[in-house]
Amino acid sequence: MPCYRCGARQTDPVRGSSPWQRGVRAESQVLICPDCQRLHDLDLDHCGTCRSTALICRLGEVECRSCGAVWMARSGSTPGRPPAMEMPPGLSAEVEAALNRVLGRA
Secondary structure: OOEOOOOOOOOOOOOOOOOOEEEEEOOEEEEEOHHHHOOOOOOOOOOOOOOOOOEEEEOOEEEEOOOOOEEEOOOOOOOOOOOOOOOOOOOOHHHHHHHHHHHOOO
16 A cells, blocks of 8 residues: 555565554555654544544544544545545446445445
């Protein structure tokens, strides 16, 4: 998975922990390369309780690593978050219906 901001690809790290970080953007897990981490405006989602951007996303849930708050990931746009991706043109109705069920769309 490349850096969501610049598209740089992660390489095999030397021994120790990876300098890459994870974040959540539009309620999806993203990777952030070391160069982009230096930027102050990464446009990441934040916790509605404590405003932290230390979030993880898994199995349709978003969890704040700072305060422990957990909420279901929504597919729609919410204040302070980018709008959800639209369905690509030509997507079959069956696939679109399955995606809507999985993503909890009405």
